[in-house]
Amino acid sequence: MVTRGQVIGGVLLAMAVLSTVVLWDVLPTVLFAITVAYVLTPLRRQFRKRGYSKRVSSVATTIVAVIGLLIALTPIVLLLVVRFNDVIAVLETLPDELTVEFAGFAYTLVLADLFDIAIGWLSSVGATVAAEIPVLLIKLALFILLVFGLLQNERNIQQAILGIVPPAYRDVAEALAERARETLFAIYVLQAATAVGTFIIALPIFLAFGYQSPVALATIAGILQFIPIVGPTVLIGILAIAHVVAGEFLSAIAIVVIGGAFISWLPDLAIRPRLAAYTADLDGSLYFIGFVGGLLTVGAIGVIVGPLVVALLAEAAKIAKQEYNPAVESIAGVSDSEDSEDDLGDRRGEEGLDEASDDKDDRQSDEDPVNKP
Structure with missing residues (x-):
C-alpha cells in the first residue's frame, strides 16, 4: 500500500x-x-x-x-x-617542432x-x-x-x-550528506588554497628564471592545480622542453628540479595535509575520473559534479559493504566509527542550538504586532 x-x-x-x-x-x-x-x-x-x-x-x-x-x-x-596577449606570447616562444632521437632513430613532433x-x-x-x-x-x-x-x-x-526518507534509512542519508560536504570542501577550499599557494611559490621562481610574463605563468600554474594528478607538471614539462630545444640543458634540468619540487610537489606536501582532515578520503584516481568525466559530460560544472558523484558512489559502496558484511570490522574501523559518532554528536549539538535560534527567529517574525495585547 x-x-x-x-x-x-x-x-x-x-x-x-x-x-x-x-x-x-x-x-x-x-x-x-x-x-x-x-x-x-x-x-x-x-x-x-x-x-x-x-x-x-x-x-x-x-x-x-x-x-x-x-x-x-x-x-x-x-x-x-x-x-591574453601575454599568454599568446608565451605560446609563441615555444618551438614549432620537437625532434627526439633515441637509439639511432629520430622522430619529429610538430607542435x-x-x-x-x-x-x-x-x-x-x-x-x-x-x-x-x-x-x-x-x-x-x-x-x-x-x-x-x-x-x-x-x-x-x-x-x-x-x-x-523513512526513519530506518536516515542514517544512510546523513552519511551521504556528510560525504557530500567533505567532498565539496575538498573541491572548493582545499583546491583553492593549494592553487593560491602554488601561485605564491611559482611567481618568484619564474621571475628568477627570467621568463616573459611570470605573472601569467604563475597564474596558469595555480589554475592547473585544479586538474588532479597532472597539475602544474604539464607547465613545467613544456618549459623544460623549450629549454632543451633552445640548447639550454642546464636551465631545463634546473626548471625540472626546482619547479618540480617547489611548484608541483611543495603545495601538495605543505597545504593539502593541513586541510585533509576536513575532506573526504577519495582516491586520486577516482577523483581524476570524476573530474574528467564530469567535464566532458556536463561541461564546466562537471568539475564539481563529477567528483561529487564519484564520492557519493564510493560512500554508497561503503555503506553497502557494511550492510552485507556487518561482522567484518577492523580495530581501526571501530575506533574511526567511535570518533565519527563523537563528531556527529558535536555537530548535532551545534545544529540543535542553531535550529533553536532559527525557531525563535521564525516565531518572532510570525508574530503580528497588531494583535499583541
Whole structure:
C-alpha cells in the first residue's frame, strides 16, 4: 500500500524533474549555488552561535560566497581578457617542432598545429566571455539570490528532504550528506588554497628564471592545480622542453628540479595535509575520473559534479559493504566509527542550538504586532 509520505516524495521528485527541464539553461548556476551554500552552512552556524540573527548570518555568509567567487574568477578573467596577449606570447616562444632521437632513430613532433588549436580555443573562450558579460551578470545575481535563499531556509529544506526518507534509512542519508560536504570542501577550499599557494611559490621562481610574463605563468600554474594528478607538471614539462630545444640543458634540468619540487610537489606536501582532515578520503584516481568525466559530460560544472558523484558512489559502496558484511570490522574501523559518532554528536549539538535560534527567529517574525495585547 502506498503511504502518504511516499506520494509526497513522488510529487517532490516530479517537481524536481520538471524544474530541471524548465531551468535547464541556468541549471549549472543553480547546481553551483546549491553546492556553495551547502559548503558554507557551517560558517552560517558559526555566525548564529555568536548571537547574530538568522538574516544577518545568511547575508554575511552570502557575502563571503560572492567574495570567494570573485577571487576565483579574477585570475581566469585576467588571463582571457587583460593578459591574453601575454599568454599568446608565451605560446609563441615555444618551438614549432620537437625532434627526439633515441637509439639511432629520430622522430619529429610538430607542435605548431597544437599551438594554433590552443590559441584558437583561447581566443574563442575570451570572445565568448566578453560577449556574454550581461548574461554572466544576470547569472551572478541569480547565484547570489539562490545562495541567500538556501542559507536563509536551510532548516526547512533539511527537514523537507529528511521528511520523505523513512526513519530506518536516515542514517544512510546523513552519511551521504556528510560525504557530500567533505567532498565539496575538498573541491572548493582545499583546491583553492593549494592553487593560491602554488601561485605564491611559482611567481618568484619564474621571475628568477627570467621568463616573459611570470605573472601569467604563475597564474596558469595555480589554475592547473585544479586538474588532479597532472597539475602544474604539464607547465613545467613544456618549459623544460623549450629549454632543451633552445640548447639550454642546464636551465631545463634546473626548471625540472626546482619547479618540480617547489611548484608541483611543495603545495601538495605543505597545504593539502593541513586541510585533509576536513575532506573526504577519495582516491586520486577516482577523483581524476570524476573530474574528467564530469567535464566532458556536463561541461564546466562537471568539475564539481563529477567528483561529487564519484564520492557519493564510493560512500554508497561503503555503506553497502557494511550492510552485507556487518561482522567484518577492523580495530581501526571501530575506533574511526567511535570518533565519527563523537563528531556527529558535536555537530548535532551545534545544529540543535542553531535550529533553536532559527525557531525563535521564525516565531518572532510570525508574530503580528497588531494583535499583541
